[in-house]
Amino acid sequence: MALAGRKVLVTGGTRGLGYATARRLAQEGCDLALCARDPASVNKAADELRTCYGATVHAASLDVRDETALNAFVQRSVEVLGRADALVACAGGAVGGGFFDATARDWEETYRLNVGHSAQALRSAAPHLARTRGSAxxxxxxxxxxxxxxxxxxxxKAAQIHLAASLARELGPHGIRVNAVSxxxxxxxxxxxxxxxxxxxxAYQAFQREFPMGELMAPEDVAAVxxxxxxDQARAVNGANIPVDGGQNAPSAYGY
Structure with a gap:
């Protein structure tokens, strides 16, 4: 994909989908900056990427909901890597339970973890991405x-999708593409x-019937997209939401 030499920042890049993405980018020849909350997983992921792929890796332990720490990560990453060509905002998750159990604080923290961190990371990285005509x-x-x-x-997550579409229009004049994957x-x-x-x-076998091909996604499927x-093959893709769900029907094992 002609990604060799690109400098990419990945939040939540040490486990699961985030690490699969970091690994795919390292395989393509990218240098990386990774952050996540757990210091042990951050160090383990960085060491593996350096050893297996020869990538330059800047790694930091932080909570992406901490605006000051997130901004510092972006700026330090650019200092270590020399520039920023791309950002992948992968950190996310849910706080709290069902509707009658979740508190107002649970809603706020879930928003901050997903939408807030994505917006703040991109806001911090945007001046650097503009210099390289990068993407997020x-x-x-x-x-x-x-x-x-x-x-x-x-x-x-619906807000994140809309955020990508809105920022694609706002940041496009600066040469920055923004897309979402679902x-x-x-x-x-x-x-x-x-x-x-x-x-x-x-229950798992029943859930597999929600997928036309009978299989859940693998992290590597999403990382490839x-x-x-x-x-540069996607230079004309901007403001899009790309589903990587195998045609999945209900997102829950217990139906809609």
């Missing part, structure tokens, strides 16, 4: 455009769907 990918979710609980997560339910070892497969095999969107 915001990792949303199938839950952002197909209904699924918890509502605070679905609403935040992964479907992704089978990550040790995570929720993997636990369902092991602990409730009948992200790599494409960051490449």
């Amino acid at each position: 990918v915001l990792v949303a979710s199938v839950s952002g455009w197909k209904p699924a609980p918890p509502a605070q997560y679905a609403a935040a 992964p479907g339910s992704t089978l990550v070892p040790g995570k929720g769907w993997d636990r369902l497969r092991r602990e409730e095999p009948e 992200i790599a494409f969107l960051l490449s």
Whole structure:
């Protein structure tokens, strides 16, 4: 994809989909800056990428909801890597439970974790991306455009999709492309769907019927699309939301 030599910042880039994305970009010859909350996973991911792919990797442990820490990560990443060609906002998740259990604080924190961090990371990186005519990918979710609980997560992911479309128009004149990807339910070892497969095999088998080809996504499936969107092959793709869900129907194992 002619990504060799690109300098890419990835939030939430040390486990699951984020690490699969970092690994794919390293395979393509990119140098990387990664951040996540857990210092051990940050260091492990950075060491593996350096050892396996020879990538230059700047790694930092931080909570992406901390605006000061996130800004510092972006600026330090540019100092270490020399420039910024791309940003992947992959950190995210849900805080709180169902509608009657989730508090106002749960809604606020879910928004900050998904939408707020994406906007702030891109705001901080934008002057650097403008110099390289770079691009950004915001990792949303199938839950952002197909209904699924918890509502605070679905609403935040829908906002991320709209954020990408809005910023594509606003940042386009600066030479920056912004797109979203919406992964479907992704089978990550040790995570929720993997636990369902092991602990409730009948429920998992029933859930597989929500996919026309009978399989959940692999993190590498999504990482490949992200790599494409960051490449010059996607120079005409801007403001889009790309579903990577295998045609998934309900985003939940328990239906709509």
